[in-house]
Amino acid sequence: MPEKEMNSYRLTSMEEPTDQMLATLMKEVVEEAKKKLVYFLE
Numbered sequence: 371m372p373e374k375e376m377n378s379y380r381l382t383s384m385e386e387p388t389d390q391m392l393a394t395l396m397k398e399v400v401e402e403a404k405k406k407l408v409y410f411l412e
Contacts, residue, residue, distance in 0.1 A: 371394050
């Protein structure tokens with residue numbers, strides 16, 4: 371899913387997210403959590 375589309379959803383979340391949107395969001399959360407965990411463990 372294009373980043374612009376994801377950002378527009380986040381700003382105007384008047385509709386339910388699609389499965390693809392949810393999957394993209396979860397992937398981003400996991401990536402950010404991994405970065406923070408690596409930083410924390412250093």
